[in-house]
Amino acid sequence: KGTEQEKIAQTEIENASITSLSRLPDVILALKSGKVEGVVVEKPVAEAYLKQNPKLGISNVKFNEEEKDTVIAVPKDSPKLLSQINKTIKEVRDKGLIDKYMT
Known part of the structure; x- marks a missing residue:
């Protein structure tokens, strides 16, 4: 909650209904179980979870996030x-x- 990824989802994905979860494993579980349609995570994190969950996929979407x-x-x-x-x-x-x- 309150992460950069949450801010991106709130500001850059139109008409999104945002679900905030505290732990990344909970986020992935929500995705796998169909409770959420997609998640915003950093690419290296997504790639690591994809290795463990081959039924998931990555969409290479670019967001207009500011420099950190x-x-x-x-x-x-x-x-x-x-x-x-x-x-x-x-x-x-x-x-x-x-x-x-x-x-």
Whole structure:
């Protein structure tokens, strides 16, 4: 409840009747039992559940979700690790890899 996926369902799926469930296994069970017609989950999560539930399928729908801020937390006493992470982030940005994989 209150997840990004719930917000997407509420704002981007017209005429949807939203059912909020707290646990992902409950969401998948509701789908398998026909209590809901579809679910919104992140692609890697869907792929993992599909391996366990071959009767389910994935629809590759694109939503207009906003960019999410993502952070990496490291211990304060890890300057070398922080430096390496920052170096890698700069390299990924400089090479345009984020845009390449997000589109």
